[in-house]
Structure formats: structure tokens, C-alpha cells
Amino acid sequence: MTATNAQRIVDDYLTALDRELQGMPSADRRELTTQIANHIAEARGRLEHETDADVLNILEQLGSPADLAREAGAAPVERRRPGAMEVAALATCVVLLPLGILLTWLSQVFTVRQKLTATLIPPVLVLLLLAVPALIFDVRQGGFLNIHPAFLIVLSLLPGVNPLGMVTALYLGISAWRSR
Amino acid sequence: MSSFGSQLRKGVLEYCVLALLAGGPRYGFELVQLMKGAGGLLESEGTIYPLLGRMRKERVVETSWQESESGPPRRYYELTPDGRRRLEAFRSEWIRFRTAVDDILETGGAS
Numbered sequence: 396m397t398a399t400n401a402q403r404i405v406d407d408y409l410t411a412l413d414r415e416l417q418g419m420p421s422a423d424r425r426e427l428t429t430q431i432a433n434h435i436a437e438a439r440g441r442l443e444h445e446t447d448a449d450v451l452n453i454l455e456q457l458g459s460p461a462d463l464a465r466e467a468g469a470a471p472v473e474r475r476r477p478g479a480m481e482v483a484a485l486a487t488c489v490v491l492l493p494l495g496i497l498l499t500w501l502s503q504v505f506t507v508r509q510k511l512t513a514t515l516i517p518p519v520l521v522l523l524l525l526a527v528p529a530l531i532f533d534v535r536q537g538g539f540l541n542i543h544p545a546f547l548i549v550l551s552l553l554p555g556v557n558p559l560g561m562v563t564a565l566y567l568g569i570s571a572w573r574s575r
Numbered sequence: 576m577s578s579f580g581s582q583l584r585k586g587v588l589e590y591c592v593l594a595l596l597a598g599g600p601r602y603g604f605e606l607v608q609l610m611k612g613a614g615g616l617l618e619s620e621g622t623i624y625p626l627l628g629r630m631r632k633e634r635v636v637e638t639s640w641q642e643s644e645s646g647p648p649r650r651y652y653e654l655t656p657d658g659r660r661r662l663e664a665f666r667s668e669w670i671r672f673r674t675a676v677d678d679i680l681e682t683g684g685a686s
Contacts, residue, residue: 427624433647440645457619457620466621467628
């Protein structure tokens with residue numbers, strides 16, 4: 396058989412379509428992607444010996460995800476360049492983490508996923524910093540990192556160059572500038 | 576012709592769908608095949624689906640899911656009384672329009 400990639404091709408197409416429809420109400424978005432997925436299934440069901448090329452033809456006749464989204468009236472997915480606001484958010488993350496996270500959420504360039512990840516990085520890192528040594532050393536005996544959790548948390552919220560903020564900023568920078 | 580043709584197609588597509596449903600319910604893929612058979616009306620097959628979604632919202636069609644012996648369930652579209660009225664209004668409008676344009680194209684207004 397030569398349809399080794401057919402399912403992946405279809406999945407990629409549907410993922411791309413879903414992304415292009417981001418601006419639409421979720422019910423409309425679901426309706427359209429279901430319809431398109433069913434159309435593809437109907438067309439594939441009519442093939443006797445499916446090949447990758449058949450599947451590509453089906454998708455080509457459907458039109459590109461961007462065309463479909465335009466037809467559906469979805470606002471084009473904005474791929475704005477990170478600008479001064481994003482640089483400010485990153486820099487602020489390093490020196491004053493809570494404000495940096497706030498600026499990150501106010502940015503219209505970072506995606507919700509990036510914002511959530513950025514918000515979760517510091518607390519997860521704090522937990523890891525506390526948990527990993529606790530597994531290796533006996534904290535009660537004043538082991539490797541005998542630090543009160545509250546101290547680390549307060550430290551991460553105070554102004555000053557902050558390693559947790561650096562990791563957050565590094566993540567945001569790489570993910571936002573690379574997806575350009 | 577390209578831009579004008581595509582505007583014209585866009586304008587009449589909805590009414591062609593209404594007309595295809597006049598004889599009874601049909602599902603999306605079936606509508607695409609019929610439209611393709613008519614030739615030149617669909618720029619790309621997918622465009623019919625956003626249109627069907629809009630028509631459902633405007634309540635000129637209503638939908639119901641039905642099982643198919645092969646593959647996933649099918650969403651059938653059916654004319655509502657509103658849809659039927661819209662189709663009939665278009666039909667008479669279109670005939671008047673077509674006649675008027677044909678007259679002018681053929682005689683150059685000389686008759």
C-alpha cells in the first residue's frame with residue numbers, strides 16, 4: 396500500500412483548519428471541522444485502493460484551511476511580531492517576576508498557552524527545587540537545601556535579578572520568537 | 576472574468592443549494608457532488624460547508640443526523656418554510672434579471 400501517510404496528512408489538515416478558525420465561536424468552529432472531517436471520511440470511503448496522492452487530491456479540492464477560514468468569516472489568525480511590549484514583559488520577568496507575568500498576560504502576541512506555561516514555570520520550579528533535594532537528603536537533618544518553602548517563594552516575588560524569572564523569560568523568548 | 580465570475584458564483588451559490596434541497600433532504604458531501612456535476616459553480620469544495628452553517632443559522636435550512644451504512648453519520652440538510660420562500664423569491668427575481676441582461680446583451684438595447 397502507498398497510503399502510509401494518509402491519516403497523518405488528514406490529521407495535519409484538520410489541525411491546521413482548527414488553528415485557522417481560532418477567532419470563531421467554538422460551536423461554529425466545531426460544526427465546521429466536523430463537517431470537513433466527515434467530508435474527508437466520505438470521500439476516502441469511496442476510494443477502492445487509497446493512496447497518499449488520493450488523499451492529497453481530496454484535500455486540495457476542499458481548498459486550503461486558510462481559504463476555508465476566510466470563507467467562514469473567521470478573522471485571520473494574527474501572527475503579530477513580538478514588539479516592545481513583549482521585550483518589556485521578558486525583562487520585567489527577570490527583575491520583578493509578578494509584574495512580568497502580569498505584562499505577559501496583557502500582551503496580545505503571546506498565546507494563551509504560552510502565558511499559562513510562563514505563569515506555571517516559577518511555582519513548578521520552586522516545587523522541584525524543594526522536592527528533589529528532599530528526596531535525596533533528609534530535610535529534617537538540615538540537608539542540602541535547608542530552606543523554608545515560604546522563603547523561596549517570597550524571594551521569587553521580590554525585585555532583583557531572579558533565576559526563576561530568567562527561566563520564564565527564556566521560555567517566552569524562545570517560543571514567541573521562534574514561532575514567527 | 577475571474578473576479579466578477581467569483582463574485583457571481585458566491586452570490587448564487589446559496590440559491591443553488593436551496594434549489595438542490597427543494598426535492599428533499601441531502602447531506603453535505605452529496606451537495607458537493609451535485610454542485611460539482613453542474614460544473615463551475617464551486618471554486619473549492621470546502622466553501623459549501625461554511626455556507627451551510629450560515630444557512631442553518633438563518634434558519635433557511637434545518638439539519639438532522641442520520642446513520643450511514645458506510646462511514647460516519649451524515650448531517651442532512653432540509654429546507655425550512657423560510658428557505659422555500661427564499662428560493663421562490665430568488666427564482667422569479669433571477670428569471671427577470673436573466674431576461675433583462677440577455678435582452679441587452681443580444682440587442683444592445685436596439686429593440
